[in-house]
Amino acid sequence: MSEELSLVSETYTGLVLQFRLIAVADIPQVMVLERSAHSHPWRQSSFEDCLNGRQKCWLAEHKGVLVGYVVVTHGGGDAELLNISVSPSYQRKGIGLCLLTHAVNCVKEKADMLFLEVRISNRKAIALYEKEDFFEVGQRKNYYPTVNGHEDALLMARQL
Ligand SMILES: CC(C)(COP(=O)(O)OP(=O)(O)OC[C@H]1O[C@@H](n2cnc3c(N)ncnc32)[C@H](O)[C@@H]1OP(=O)(O)O)[C@@H](O)C(=O)NCCC(=O)NCCS
Structure with missing residues (x-):
C-alpha cells in the first residue's frame, strides 16, 4: 500500500469516511449494497476475486456503516476502474467523488492511464x-x- 494513501477522507458535505480493503466477512453486506445500487449487479464471486491479487475492493464506511466501495485493478501500465457504488440513501453527498479520488491515488504510481x-x-x-x-x-x-x-x-479514460 502506498504510504501516501489516505485512509480517512471527508466529503464536501462533511461526512468522514474511513477506507479499508474488503474482507471475507464483508461480502454479504457488500452484496446487499450492490443489489440496491445496480440493475444488473455483480456476482458474489467477482467480490471474492478481490480478496487476493491485483483487483482491490476498497470499502468506505461512515460511522461504521458501509456507504460505498470502489474496485480498481492495474497491469501493463494501465489501470481500470471496475466498480464504484454508493448506497442509494447516501448518494449525492460527495461519497462517489471521494471513492474515485481514492481509486486514483491507489493506482497513480502504478499506471499512466485509468480506464472505465x-x-x-x-x-x-x-x-x-x-x-x-x-x-x-x-x-x-x-x-x-x-x-x-x-x-x-x-x-x-483519464491520465494519472
Ligand atoms: C455514480 C455514483 C457512484 C455517484 O456517487 P455519489 O456519491 O452519488 O456522487 P457524488 O455525490 O460524489 O457526486 C459527485 C458529482 O457527480 C455528479 N453526479 C452525481 N450524482 C448525480 C446525479 N444524480 N445527477 C447529476 N449529476 C450527478 C455531479 O457532478 C456531482 O457533483 P455535484 O453534486 O457537486 O453536482 C452513484 O450514483 C451510484 O452508486 N450509482 C449506482 C451505481 C453506478 O451506477 N455506478 C457506476 C457504474 S459505471
Missing part, C-alpha cells in the same frame, strides 16, 4: 467521471444487458 466502462444511459456516473477529468475514448455497441435487450457502453 459505463452504460451510456448512466448520466449520474458519466457526470461524476467528467467532473474528474475522464474523457470518452470509444463505445462498445450493445455491451450491457438491459431489461428489454442491450445498451452501448461508453469507454472513458
Whole structure:
C-alpha cells in the first residue's frame, strides 16, 4: 500500500469516511449494497476475486456503516476502474467523488492511464467521471444487458 494513501477522507458535505480493503466477512453486506445500487449487479464471486491479487475492493464506511466501495485493478501500465457504488440513501453527498479520488491515488504510481466502462444511459456516473477529468475514448455497441435487450457502453479514460 502506498504510504501516501489516505485512509480517512471527508466529503464536501462533511461526512468522514474511513477506507479499508474488503474482507471475507464483508461480502454479504457488500452484496446487499450492490443489489440496491445496480440493475444488473455483480456476482458474489467477482467480490471474492478481490480478496487476493491485483483487483482491490476498497470499502468506505461512515460511522461504521458501509456507504460505498470502489474496485480498481492495474497491469501493463494501465489501470481500470471496475466498480464504484454508493448506497442509494447516501448518494449525492460527495461519497462517489471521494471513492474515485481514492481509486486514483491507489493506482497513480502504478499506471499512466485509468480506464472505465459505463452504460451510456448512466448520466449520474458519466457526470461524476467528467467532473474528474475522464474523457470518452470509444463505445462498445450493445455491451450491457438491459431489461428489454442491450445498451452501448461508453469507454472513458483519464491520465494519472
Ligand atoms: C455514480 C455514483 C457512484 C455517484 O456517487 P455519489 O456519491 O452519488 O456522487 P457524488 O455525490 O460524489 O457526486 C459527485 C458529482 O457527480 C455528479 N453526479 C452525481 N450524482 C448525480 C446525479 N444524480 N445527477 C447529476 N449529476 C450527478 C455531479 O457532478 C456531482 O457533483 P455535484 O453534486 O457537486 O453536482 C452513484 O450514483 C451510484 O452508486 N450509482 C449506482 C451505481 C453506478 O451506477 N455506478 C457506476 C457504474 S459505471
